[in-house]
Amino acid sequence: xxxxVRKILVPTDGSPAAFIAVEVAENIAASHNAEIIGLFAYPPxxxxxxxxxxxxxxxxxxxxxxxxxxxEFFAKTGRSxxxxxxxxxxxxxxxxxxxxxxxxxxxxxSRGRTLxxxxxxxxxxxxxxHAPCAVLSVPHKKI
Amino acid sequence: xxxxxxxxLDGEGHTVRxxxxxxxxxxxxxxxxxxxxxxxxxxxxxxxxxxxVGRQEYLDYxxxxxxxxxxxxxRDFQEVCRKEDVRGxxxxxxxxxxxxxxxxxxxxxxxxxxxxxxxxxxxxxxxxLPEKLPALVKVPLLIIRQ
Numbered sequence: 001x002x003x004x005v006r007k008i009l010v011p012t013d014g015s016p017a018a019f020i021a022v023e024v025a026e027n028i029a030a031s032h033n034a035e036i037i038g039l040f041a042y043p044p045x046x047x048x049x050x051x052x053x054x055x056x057x058x059x060x061x062x063x064x065x066x067x068x069x070x071x072e073f074f075a076k077t078g079r080s081x082x083x084x085x086x087x088x089x090x091x092x093x094x095x096x097x098x099x100x101x102x103x104x105x106x107x108x109x110s111r112g113r114t115l116x117x118x119x120x121x122x123x124x125x126x127x128x129x130h131a132p133c134a135v136l137s138v139p140h141k142k143i
Numbered sequence: 144x145x146x147x148x149x150x151x152l153d154g155e156g157h158t159v160r161x162x163x164x165x166x167x168x169x170x171x172x173x174x175x176x177x178x179x180x181x182x183x184x185x186x187x188x189x190x191x192x193x194x195x196v197g198r199q200e201y202l203d204y205x206x207x208x209x210x211x212x213x214x215x216x217x218r219d220f221q222e223v224c225r226k227e228d229v230r231g232x233x234x235x236x237x238x239x240x241x242x243x244x245x246x247x248x249x250x251x252x253x254x255x256x257x258x259x260x261x262x263x264x265x266x267x268x269x270x271x272l273p274e275k276l277p278a279l280v281k282v283p284l285l286i287i288r289q
Contacts, residue, residue, distance in 0.1 A: 002167055003163070003164045003167040003168070024144075024283060027144045028144075031144075031171045031172075110277045110278065110284075124277045124278075125274045125275075125277060125278070128258070128273050128274050128277060128286055129273075129274050131288065132288075133288070134164065134285060134286060134287045134288065135285070135286045135288075136283060136284070136285045136286075137277040137283065137284045137285075137286070138283045139280065139281055139282065139283065139284075
């Protein structure tokens with residue numbers, strides 16, 4: 001009974017909870033010699049109102065920083081790592097990337113950065129519902 | 144990394160698949176694998192609707208069925224653990240599956256569950272553990288889809 005894990009997708013929203021998931025993903029990747037793909041998705045500015053484009057820029061900046069932090073972490077561990085910064089909804093981006101990259105496992109934090117996400121846990125639940133592969137949900141303050 | 148792994152089992156195909164993944168993880172980390180089966184008394188609540196046969200007869204029948212499923216599930220778990228050389232600990236709890244799984248996972252390093260693909264009416268009717276548990280459990284949760 002061997003579970004082959006070759007690719008692990010680690011979505012991040014830049015929150016501390018997401019970074020705990022990064023550490024867990026590294027542990028699993030180490031025992032399977034797997035590659036890790038870091039993903040940050042930022043929502044497109046929906047309305048053409050003043051400041052919307054600036055908000056999108058801020059989200060992109062947060063994503064870029066979060067992915068760079070992951071890149072530094074995996075450079076230290078010697079893990080094979082790729083990063084993806086995508087424009088779109090987090091759930092769609094995660095599920096579509098999992099399909100197109102044929103990942104074996106998604107590792108993600110179960111508490112998000114925003115209040116709405118904290119209240120609903122909607123991203124994790126929606127990913128669990130639609131993911132084509134196994135999902136490891138890592139709670140905040142664990143491991 | 145994982146010293147104690149809990150895998151929720153009900154004997155169905157999706158939980159058998161979860162068990163194969165849990166076995167692999169337990170073997171890699173030399174972890175103790177807890178095979179958890181929850182005896183769910185859900186069907187017992189309908190005893191008042193049973194008129195054709197005696198109510199007690201119905202309750203006894205449900206109990207016998209649940210016991211048979213629990214025995215089979217635990218026996219299969221122990222056999223797989225022995226075959227795969229993994230330290231296995233069977234555990235049976237009684238009650239609501241979500242509440243019992245959350246309680247049993249407390250203190251473990253990982254909880255593994257299987258998940259069926261649900262659509263339409265079955266999605267609405269199901270208690271849908273894979274989508275509810277991430278918000279409820281305090282430990283990492285691995286969901287293995289069918």
